[in-house]
Amino acid sequence: MSCLIPLLDxxxxxxxxxxxAVLATVVKVDGSAYRRPGARMLVSxxxxxxxxxxxxxxxxxxxxxxxxxxxxxxxxxxYSTSEADEGSEEALSFGLGCNGKVHVLFERLPASGPxxxxxxxxxxxxxQQPAAIATVIASSADGSHRLGDRLLLVSGQSAEGELLQSxxxxxxxxxxxxxxxxxxxxxxxxxxxTGKIEVLMEYLPPVRRLVVFGAGHDAQPLVRMAKLxxxxxxxxxxRSHFARAERFPDADQVLVGxxxxxxxxxxxxxxAAVAVMTHSxxxxxxxxxxxxxxxxxxxxxxxxxxxxxxxxxGIHEQQGELPGLACLHYPIGLDLGGxxxxxxxxxxxxxxxxxxxxxxxxxxxxxxxSIHDSDPVLIASETETEIAFAAEAxxxxxxxx
Amino acid sequence: MSCLIPLLDxxxxxxxxxxxAVLATVVKVDGSAYRRPGARMLVSxxxxxxxxxxxxxxxxxxxxxxxxxxxxxxxxxxYSTSEADEGSEEALSFGLGCNGKVHVLFERLPASGPxxxxxxxxxxxxxQQPAAIATVIASSADGSHRLGDRLLLVSGQSAEGELLQSxxxxxxxxxxxxxxxxxxxxxxxxxxxTGKIEVLMEYLPPVRRLVVFGAGHDAQPLVRMAKLxxxxxxxxxxRSHFARAERFPDADQVLVGxxxxxxxxxxxxxxAAVAVMTHSxxxxxxxxxxxxxxxxxxxxxxxxxxxxxxxxxGIHEQQGELPGLACLHYPIGLDLGGxxxxxxxxxxxxxxxxxxxxxxxxxxxxxxxSIHDSDPVLIASETETEIAFAAEAxxxxxxxx
Numbered sequence: 001m002s003c004l005i006p007l008l009d010x011x012x013x014x015x016x017x018x019x020x021a022v023l024a025t026v027v028k029v030d031g032s033a034y035r036r037p038g039a040r041m042l043v044s045x046x047x048x049x050x051x052x053x054x055x056x057x058x059x060x061x062x063x064x065x066x067x068x069x070x071x072x073x074x075x076x077x078x079y080s081t082s083e084a085d086e087g088s089e090e091a092l093s094f095g096l097g098c099n100g101k102v103h104v105l106f107e108r109l110p111a112s113g114p115x116x117x118x119x120x121x122x123x124x125x126x127x128q129q130p131a132a133i134a135t136v137i138a139s140s141a142d143g144s145h146r147l148g149d150r151l152l153l154v155s156g157q158s159a160e161g162e163l164l165q166s167x168x169x170x171x172x173x174x175x176x177x178x179x180x181x182x183x184x185x186x187x188x189x190x191x192x193x194t195g196k197i198e199v200l201m202e203y204l205p206p207v208r209r210l211v212v213f214g215a216g217h218d219a220q221p222l223v224r225m226a227k228l229x230x231x232x233x234x235x236x237x238x239r240s241h242f243a244r245a246e247r248f249p250d251a252d253q254v255l256v257g258x259x260x261x262x263x264x265x266x267x268x269x270x271x272a273a274v275a276v277m278t279h280s281x282x283x284x285x286x287x288x289x290x291x292x293x294x295x296x297x298x299x300x301x302x303x304x305x306x307x308x309x310x311x312x313x314g315i316h317e318q319q320g321e322l323p324g325l326a327c328l329h330y331p332i333g334l335d336l337g338g339x340x341x342x343x344x345x346x347x348x349x350x351x352x353x354x355x356x357x358x359x360x361x362x363x364x365x366x367x368x369x370s371i372h373d374s375d376p377v378l379i380a381s382e383t384e385t386e387i388a389f390a391a392e393a394x395x396x397x398x399x400x401x
Numbered sequence: 402m403s404c405l406i407p408l409l410d411x412x413x414x415x416x417x418x419x420x421x422a423v424l425a426t427v428v429k430v431d432g433s434a435y436r437r438p439g440a441r442m443l444v445s446x447x448x449x450x451x452x453x454x455x456x457x458x459x460x461x462x463x464x465x466x467x468x469x470x471x472x473x474x475x476x477x478x479x480y481s482t483s484e485a486d487e488g489s490e491e492a493l494s495f496g497l498g499c500n501g502k503v504h505v506l507f508e509r510l511p512a513s514g515p516x517x518x519x520x521x522x523x524x525x526x527x528x529q530q531p532a533a534i535a536t537v538i539a540s541s542a543d544g545s546h547r548l549g550d551r552l553l554l555v556s557g558q559s560a561e562g563e564l565l566q567s568x569x570x571x572x573x574x575x576x577x578x579x580x581x582x583x584x585x586x587x588x589x590x591x592x593x594x595t596g597k598i599e600v601l602m603e604y605l606p607p608v609r610r611l612v613v614f615g616a617g618h619d620a621q622p623l624v625r626m627a628k629l630x631x632x633x634x635x636x637x638x639x640r641s642h643f644a645r646a647e648r649f650p651d652a653d654q655v656l657v658g659x660x661x662x663x664x665x666x667x668x669x670x671x672x673a674a675v676a677v678m679t680h681s682x683x684x685x686x687x688x689x690x691x692x693x694x695x696x697x698x699x700x701x702x703x704x705x706x707x708x709x710x711x712x713x714x715g716i717h718e719q720q721g722e723l724p725g726l727a728c729l730h731y732p733i734g735l736d737l738g739g740x741x742x743x744x745x746x747x748x749x750x751x752x753x754x755x756x757x758x759x760x761x762x763x764x765x766x767x768x769x770x771s772i773h774d775s776d777p778v779l780i781a782s783e784t785e786t787e788i789a790f791a792a793e794a795x796x797x798x799x800x801x802x
Contacts, residue, residue: 032705034619034680035740052742055703056617056643057680099707216457218435221629228626229743242457279435279456302456304433305766306500331765334735336751337758339436341453342630350737350751351764357738361763363752364732365706 005207005230007042008121010050011109015118019045020111022066024104026053027137027200028187031100033081038185038202043067053104057081066106074107074148076137105137107148116150116161123154124204128232131155131204132179134163134172137187140195153180168192172199179203207232210352211269213287214278214302215242215254222275222345223251229349234268238283259283262290269294273352275332277302281311289315292324298355299324300332300348327355334361406608406631408443409522411451412510416519420446421512423467425505427454428538428601429588432501434482439586439603444468454505458482467507475508475549477538506538508549517551517562524555525605529633531584532556532605533577535564538588541596554581569593573600580604608633611753612670614688615679615703616643616655619742623676624652626746630754635669639684660684663691670695674753676733678703682712690716693725699756700725701733701749728756735762 014021026039034055041051041059043066052059058079069075081100109115120131133152139145144166151163153176163169168190175188179201188199208231212219215237226233227250235251237243238259245254258264259282274296276288284301288311291299301308308330316322333347334354354361415422427440435456442452442460444467453460459480470476482501510516521532534553540546545567552564554577564570569591576589580602589600609632613620616638627634628651636652638644639660646655659665660683675697677689685702689712692700702709709731717723734748735755755762 032708034745039740052618055619055678055680055742056615059618099705214457217453217460218456225626225629225747228622228629229747230741277456279458304500307433329764329766333765334751334755334762335760335765335768336754336762337760338754339440340631341456343754344435346626346630346747346751346754347765350735350747353737353739353744353747354735354764359736359738361751362736363730363755363762364734364736364748365730367736 004040004051004121004204005125007040007051008118008125010042010044010047011118011121014044014047014109015111018111020108021045022070022106022108023117024053024062024066024106025135026102027076027105027135028103029100030103031082033100033102036185037187037200038204054079054081054102058102058104062104062106069106070108074105074146076103076105076147078103103137105135105148114160116152119160120152120154120204124206127155128206128209129155130180130183130206132176133202133204134161134176134188135200135202136163136197137200138198139192140197144192145197151176153177168197175201206271208352208356209272210234211236211265211272211274211296213237213257213274213276213283213291215239215244215247216277216279217247218341218344219277220248221342222348223248225342225345225349227251229353234272236265236287237278238286257287259286262286263293265290266294269296271295271297273298273300273356275300275302275348275352277332279303281307285311285314288312289319292322292328293319294324296324296327298352299328300351301328301330302332302344302348303330305331329355405441405452405522405605406526408441408452409519409526411443411445411448412519412522415445415448415510416512419512421509422446423471423507423509424518425454425463425467425507426536427503428477428506428536429504430501431504432483434501434503437586438588438601439605455480455482455503459503459505463505463507470507471509475506475547477504477506477548479504504538506536506549515561517553520561521553521555521605525607528556529607529610530556531581531607533580534603534605535562535573535577535589536601536603537564537598538601539599540593541598545593546598552577554578569598576602609753609757610673611635612637612666612673612675612697614638614658614675614677614684614692616640616645616648617678617680618648619745620678621649622743623746623749624649626743626750628652630750635673637666637688638679639687658688660687663687664694666691667695670697672696672698674699674701674757676701676703676749676753678733680704682708686712686715689713690720693723693729694720695725697725697728699753700729701752702729702731703733703745703749704731706732730756 011021022043024041026035026037028037035053039053041049041053041062043049043063049063079102120133124131131154136145136147136149149163150161151159151172152161153159159173163172183203185202188201190197210226210231211234213236215235219235223233233251234253235248236255236257238257240256243254243256248254269291274291276284278284334351336347412422423444425442427436427438429438436454440454442450442454442463444450444464450464480503521534525532532555534551537546537548537550550564551562552560552573553562554560560574564573584604586603589602591598611627611632612635614637616636624634634652635654636649637656637658639658641657644655644657649655670692675692677685679685735751737748
């Protein structure tokens with residue numbers, strides 16, 4: 001999602017100027033590919049394309065063809081990254097040697113009026129809550145559902161979109177709720193009259209939030225790097241000469257914390273990744289205590305292991321059981337070596353990224369499973385009939401090269 | 402070293418303006434501390450202090466006292482970060498709870514004329530070769546050696562500094578050579594008449610160099626992040642529309658590579674970290690082949706494992722044995738999850754950092770050894786006499802609070 005915010009900004013600018021824009025979305029991947037389903041690229045009529053759908057190999061082609069492909073409505077196009085397909089006229093091949101196939105949905109977003117996807121992205125941005133969105137990516141039942149038809153769920157409540165009129169709407173709404181709960185995208189195959197429709201069920205996570213307690217100068221590269229990753233960053237320190245906005249020009253919020261109120265930031269911390277790094281024993285104890293009671297998704301404590309253990313013993317004595325202990329990581333960071341503020345910042349952010357993605361750090365060369373999370377799975381028994389259906393449905397939707 | 406370049410720039414600016422500056426250097430650490438021996442901070446007469454010697458706790462104190470402490474020449478001061486010492490008048494305590502002691506050397510660098518340290522830093526910057534520098538940090542033999550006296554070795558050859566006149570000069574020169582070979586700082590204790598002198602033997606590594614083959618837009622966040630870390634970055638691509646300086650405003654060099662000349666970059670690649678990520682099978686094979694014959698210190702290949710293995714098989718067929726295989730990492734990067742160009746860039750840089758520091762990249766919480774590399778060890782049998790000496794010598798040099 002973090003990379004969808006700049007895209008949303010460009011999209012809103014286009015709408016403000018009364019212009020439509022073409023959105024290209026990876027809706028399915030076979031084999032290897034750099035980006036996963038849900039990766040998006042926006043091609044405005046005059047500006048620079050925004051966002052990426054590959055490692056740089058498909059973007060020029062997509063930007064060139066986007067407007068032409070969508071002249072008659074949404075279109076699906078498949079790109080092969082297989083070496084073997086190179087030069088073949090049937091597949092749009094790029095000879096990248098990845099042996100994958102990337103299926104991209106092209107659609108024009110209107111210059112004005114309702115647009116389910118924009119509603120979803122705005123909802124995620126403004127409420128800082130996740131959303132789920134269902135998009136038709138194939139159908140064997142002509143006419144009843146169009147490619148790109150949608151249903152969306154924002155803040156787990158309101159549903160809207162073209163599919164609301166469908167006989168399947170209620171089932172899709174239930175599956176969208178499930179998608180929100182699982183926090184993971186998937187593909188569904190629904191029966192539809194005598195045929196079937198295939199739906200990409202996307203989980204749109206909120207922007208990752210980082211709350212940093214401690215506004216020393218080692219927090220400065222941390223903020224710069226986290227903003228490069230597209231995270232939302234808040235800095236809090238009890239010392240007003242440290243917690244100054246001009247010291248953190250990139251931060252979203254810089255707050256002077258009241259050390260008498262350890263629980264004042266409960267709402268801010270809930271669901272956020274937190275780094276405690278004031279270098280003051282008194283402040284660290286204070287903030288760590290508040291954080292451990294505020295349901296963060298990750299807490300890292302800077303400093304030697306023994307120091308953190310003394311901090312915890314002190315807090316425990318005052319407070320009894322500490323509910324947030326399971327997500328406390330100390331010493332904070334991945335084991336990268338280096339002691340400059342910049343390298344420590346990278347080690348911290350890399351750990352947060354790994355932990356929240358359920359990864360262990362460590363080199364990818366030692367990972368036995370796939371590099372990526374499993375692709376959105378097809379929720380339905382993939383019988384031969386269904387596979388045949390999918391192939392047929394893709395043929396039907398696909399624009400010939 | 403990377404953090405010493407901005408410091409060198411400030412220092413040279415002060416000299417150009419005809420002003421001296423005070424340099425504070427961590428020369429020894431007992432117990433835990435954020436930064437290691439060799440960390441430096443420059444306090445100019447009027448400007449903002451540059452560099453850090455702690456996680457932000459000692460800097461204000463150092464900036465305040467730097468000029469006063471050095472009125473009568475170089476001075477050594479010890480800072481306790483132990484909770485227990487808090488409020489004690491004997492130790493300058495900061496109550497950080499780290500249970501460490503940081504020994505800092507303060508010295509004024511001249512406004513003009515020779516200065517061994519400036520020579521060393523300039524040498525490292527301009528030759529991109531490491532240097533080694535010996536600094537007297539304690540002595541029990543009054544008068545014969547002054548605190549801060551130096552001997553330095555640049556490009557493994559020229560030696561200069563105050564210690565060149567010492568009876569120990571030849572032995573120190575040999576030990577500096579050893580320091581260059583080991584690539585690691587240490588402390589030495591030398592007999593000196595009836596007493597001893599203690600010397601910090603520092604290894605000044607060259608700035609880390611990153612060579613990126615592939616100028617796609619996924620290389621853009623990689624460059625921005627590597628520059629944030631202070632690395633020297635070169636981008637090379639055979640496609641002139643990708644390899645354009647305006648696409649990489651932060652890069653040190655952007656080169657259009659000649660795909661007929663895989664070995665053209667041998668000098669550039671030797672000793673550098675390399676990422677191969679053109680997304681083109683032809684270009685990747687080409688550059689990887691050249692890189693593996695050019696003695697890089699790290700090579701990472703982007704893309705699925707199977708793709709890289711096919712690349713290697715092809716190169717092997719043409720070239721026979723591949724000398725650089727031992728330092729080839731594929732798939733490139735740490736296992737952090739995430740597929741945006743920004744998160745992939747972080748995973749790459751984190752792996753390079755870990756590999757070159759001999760770390761494994763997992764969470765620090767699982768590391769059983771110390772977080773930091775072992776501190777510069779005292780090369781000498783630490784008998785009780787010697788420990789007593791050191792204590793006495795520190796007392797002698799130390800400025801009372």
